Amino acid sequence: NLPMVVTGAASGIGAATCRLLTESGHRLIGVDRTVATSFPGTFIQADLATPEGARTAAARVHDAAPEGISGLANIAGVPGTAPWRTVLGVNVVGLREITRTLMPLITESGVIINLSSVVADGWQRNIDALRQFALADDPEAALDTIASGEEAIDDSYRFSKECVRLLTEHFAAEGLPRRIRVNSVSPGPVATPILDDFKRDHGADKVEGAGELLGRFGESEDIARVLVFLTRDEARWVNGTDLRVDGGLTAYRNTRTN
Ligand code: NAI
Incomplete structure (x- = not known):
């Protein structure tokens, strides 16, 4: 029973995922910038906004689980109201670095799950810009080459979650020889x-409107249940893909605009 690493474990979707994984018998290593109170496993406080921060967190995971880990759930994230460098730093650079550093520690047939968003559904339209940034040799240096007026700044959250889709495919391809499955939600x-x-x-109206249409907002557990499903053998042939979990909101919006 190797532990599963969950980033963003202190709040929201990450905390709900940790609760459900514990209930189904998993051992956990939680990583977050904020300390999680009464965490059901090993907790590592770390800032995943930079490659160094992500590498430090990964080194501490190595120390806590030298025998290996069963997988990694990259749930930590910041919204688009944060400065664009922080959005790209946490949602893309830190995610990529902790994944790269921990991938050798993941057991054969292990899993990686990333948190994207419905706002990233059109990601393939933007693939060249995403590749240029998310797959850059030095993503921190790539941050300096982004010019004002570019989408990566103006719509940094969407851009970051589009990068997550690209990285999901990238890591899924890399994981094939060791049967490590990589998906996003x-x-x-x-x-x-x-x-x-x-x-x-x-815009509050748009978000409130979505809540009214669906009868409620999504709850952390709605998402966490799907994350847990993706870790299980039931999902053994689900690999390199994204699973939209939005209660039907996107389908509704598509039928309005098409
Ligand atoms: P949340 O704010 O409750 O949880 C995010 C966690 O990430 C927090 O515990 C926070 O401390 C941690 N975090 C932020 N920056 C960090 C850093 N530099 N280093 C380490 N940890 C850091 O938010 P929620 O909603 O649970 O978000 C989880 C993921 O789901 C995020 O990636 C978010 O973008 C994504 N998501 C959320 C949606 C929503 O409506 N809540 C919709 C679509 C995607």
Whole structure:
């Protein structure tokens, strides 16, 4: 029973995922910038906004689990109301670095799950820009080459979650020889502390309208259940893909605009 690493473990979707994984008998290593109170496993406080921070966190995971880990759930993230460098730093650079550093520690047939978003559904339209940034040899240096007026700054959250889709495919291809499955999950609006930031970012009316249409907002557990499913043998042939978990919101919006 090797431990599973969960980033963003202190709040919202990450905390709900940790609760469900514990209930189904998993050992856990939680990573977050904020200390999680009464965490059900080993907890590592770390800032994943930079490659060094992510590497430090990974080194501490190595120390806590020298025998290996069963997988990695990259759930830590910041909303688009944060400065664009922080958005790209946490949601892309830190995610990529901790994944790269921990991948050798993941057992054969292990899993990686990333958190994207429904806002990234059109990611393939943007593939060249995403490749240039998310796959750059030095992503921190790549941050310096982004010019003002570019989408990566103006719509940094969407750009970051599009990068997550690209990285998911990239790591899935890399994981094939060791049968490591890599997928992403894309929630619509979920009632967590981030939701207020989404209201500021996308307009309160639009977000409230989604809640009215669906009868409620998503709850952290709605997303966490799908994350747990993806770790299981039931999902053994699901690899390199994204699972939208938005209660039907995108389908509704597509039928309005098409
Ligand atoms: P949350 O704010 O409750 O949890 C995010 C966690 O990430 C927090 O515990 C926070 O401390 C941690 N974190 C942020 N920056 C960090 C850093 N530099 N280093 C380490 N940890 C850091 O938000 P929620 O909603 O649970 O978000 C989880 C993921 O789901 C995020 O990636 C978010 O972008 C994504 N998501 C959320 C949606 C929503 O409506 N809540 C919709 C679509 C995607």
